[in-house]
Amino acid sequence: xxxxxxxxxxxxxxxxxxxxxxxxxxxxxxxxxxxxxxxxxxxxxxxxxxxxxxxxxxxxxxxxxxxxxxxxxxxxxxxxxxxxxxxxxxxxxxxxxxxxxxxxxxxxxxxxxxxxxxxxxxxxxxxxxxxxxxxxxxxxxxxxxxxxxxxxxxxxxxxxxxxxxxxxxxxxxxxxxxxxxxxxxxxxxxxxxxxxxxxxxxxxxxxxxxxxxxxxxxxxxxxxxxxxxxxxxxxxxxxxxxxx
Amino acid sequence: xxxxxxxxxxxxxxxxxxxxxxxxxxxxxxxxxxxxxxxxxxxxxxxxxxxxxxxxxxxxxxxxxxxxxxxxxxxxxxxxxxxxxxxxxxxxxxxxxxxxxxxxxxxxxxxxxxxxxxxxxxxxxxxxxxxxxxxxxxxxxxxxxxxxxxxxxxxxxxxx
Numbered sequence: 001x002x003x004x005x006x007x008x009x010x011x012x013x014x015x016x017x018x019x020x021x022x023x024x025x026x027x028x029x030x031x032x033x034x035x036x037x038x039x040x041x042x043x044x045x046x047x048x049x050x051x052x053x054x055x056x057x058x059x060x061x062x063x064x065x066x067x068x069x070x071x072x073x074x075x076x077x078x079x080x081x082x083x084x085x086x087x088x089x090x091x092x093x094x095x096x097x098x099x100x101x102x103x104x105x106x107x108x109x110x111x112x113x114x115x116x117x118x119x120x121x122x123x124x125x126x127x128x129x130x131x132x133x134x135x136x137x138x139x140x141x142x143x144x145x146x147x148x149x150x151x152x153x154x155x156x157x158x159x160x161x162x163x164x165x166x167x168x169x170x171x172x173x174x175x176x177x178x179x180x181x182x183x184x185x186x187x188x189x190x191x192x193x194x195x196x197x198x199x200x201x202x203x204x205x206x207x208x209x210x211x212x213x214x215x216x217x218x219x220x221x222x223x224x225x226x227x228x229x230x231x232x233x234x235x236x237x238x239x240x241x242x243x244x
Numbered sequence: 245x246x247x248x249x250x251x252x253x254x255x256x257x258x259x260x261x262x263x264x265x266x267x268x269x270x271x272x273x274x275x276x277x278x279x280x281x282x283x284x285x286x287x288x289x290x291x292x293x294x295x296x297x298x299x300x301x302x303x304x305x306x307x308x309x310x311x312x313x314x315x316x317x318x319x320x321x322x323x324x325x326x327x328x329x330x331x332x333x334x335x336x337x338x339x340x341x342x343x344x345x346x347x348x349x350x351x352x353x354x355x356x357x358x359x360x361x362x363x364x365x366x367x368x369x370x371x372x373x374x375x376x377x378x379x380x381x382x383x384x385x386x387x388x389x390x391x392x393x394x395x396x397x398x399x400x401x402x403x404x
Contacts, residue, residue: 013373015306015381018262024300050262057261062278064256064285120289127290143252143289186289188251 012036012043017050063182115148115206116235117156118184132237138195144168145184148206154179155205155213156187157220161198165221167213168202176211193241200239207232252292256285259301263309269370270313272348280312299383307381310366317355353400361399364392 007013012020012033019025020033037043119130120143130142146154153176156169169187170177179185193200205216208231260281267277284305288294295304350369354362360382367378375393379386 007372013377014262014265014371015302015373015377018259019300019302022258022302024302050265053265054258054261057264058257062282064253064282122290127286141292186251186253188253190251190289190292 007046008040008042010036011040012046014046014050017043017047018054020047021051021054063185115146115150115152115154115233117187117202117204117237118145118147119143119202119237119239120145130237130239133240135240135242136193136200137242138193138197140193142191142193144187144189144191144202146179146187146204146206147183147185148179149181150208151178151180153177153207153210155211155216157203157205157217158191159201159203159220160196161200163221163223165217167217170213174212174214176205176207176213178210179206195243197241197243200241202237202239204235204237205232206235252285252288255288255301259305260285262302263305266306266309266371267313270310270351270354270366271316272351276316277313280309280316284308284312299380303381306367306371307363310363311359314354314359314362314366317351357396357399361392361396364389365396368393 016025016033020030025033037047120127121130121136121140122128127143130136136142144156148154154169155167155176158166158168160166168191169189171189203220205211211232263281263284264277267280268274271277271280294308295301350365354365357365363382364378367373367381373381375386375389378389382389
């Protein structure tokens with residue numbers, strides 16, 4: 001058995017080049033690697049090639065999807081899987097004491113396109129959708145996602161049982177964050193719930209145009225109802241945090 | 245109040261390209277490679293403790309993707325198909341990336357090797373890594389890598 005991939009003796013491996021590109025190398029290693037590359041046309045070309053790959057991927061990656069069709073699902077199984085996926089996604093306003101019933105096909109069609117957030121929680125080593133009205137245990141780690149068919153702007157707030165408001169997304173910007181069309185796209189944060197029992201409400205606001213999140217945060221803190229204005233959708237999810 | 249924690253989506257954007265390249269080189273199949281990469285990152289959402297931070301993320305990712313690719317090769321029944329097709333394949337020669345039939349012969353052997361040995365073989369024969377680099381990825385000694393690589397021809401002989 002001989003090596004199927006061979007680089008010139010002494011040249012940089014892809015692992016080293018990958019680490020260089022993403023900035024994982026310490027200063028000494030970086031200087032050594034760049035010193036080698038400066039005198040090596042093979043490595044210079046390989047670095048350029050891998051850097052181009054990385055930049056192209058980062059600019060437009062295949063969306064990281066929590067629900068992907070299984071390639072080998074066929075026939076009735078595929079239809080059932082598609083129906084289940086649709087049933088999961090539609091809860092345009094999920095506040096209220098009772099969990100909403102599963103939507104009928106007409107509801108799905110009528111509301112198709114409304115922007116909304118999804119929550120996923122680890123259960124038995126797998127990610128499961130978390131619906132409004134469900135109970136969670138302290139320490140649960142929840143991954144939010146968003147779905148929208150149109151580009152727009154998004155902000156997500158959390159309100160605990162004492163009425164305290166926290167801006168989750170974008171965490172450190174005064175304006176909403178732009179989002180592109182995607183289905184169940186994981187948002188760049190997750191939530192870890194503390195041990196204080198009580199209600200946790202998430203409020204997600206999608207709008208066609210950018211909006212002032214600080215003003216919205218103040219309204220939520222003052223317990224002023226947030227209703228969707230023109231070109232906006234408000235999605236609410238209530239979770240009940242149990243004592244362990 | 246919930247606390248914000250680091251993001252898998254950002255890791256995916258930064259490291260996805262190298263993960264996809266690795267998966268392609270091992271599996272030789274774009275669709276399956278994308279599946280492996282997606283599964284690797286989605287599994288991080290469910291079980292972030294997989295990456296314990298004892299090594300650089302790239303190093304961990306190389307190992308994780310390789311492991312999943314080997315499982316995919318086994319699960320898909322490629323083993324029997326590839327072995328039938330390449331049981332008498334000639335020894336591969338050098339070259340950037342290797343000829344497809346040569347890589348297929350390597351994959352055919354990989355799926356029948358013990359898990360640790362298969363992972364080492366991927367890093368050595370497909371990635372072209374040094375013993376030192378493989379030891380870093382797998383978190384073991386260079387001596388162990390050398391010993392296991394020396395045992396490979398014997399295993400390959402038995403398999404054929």
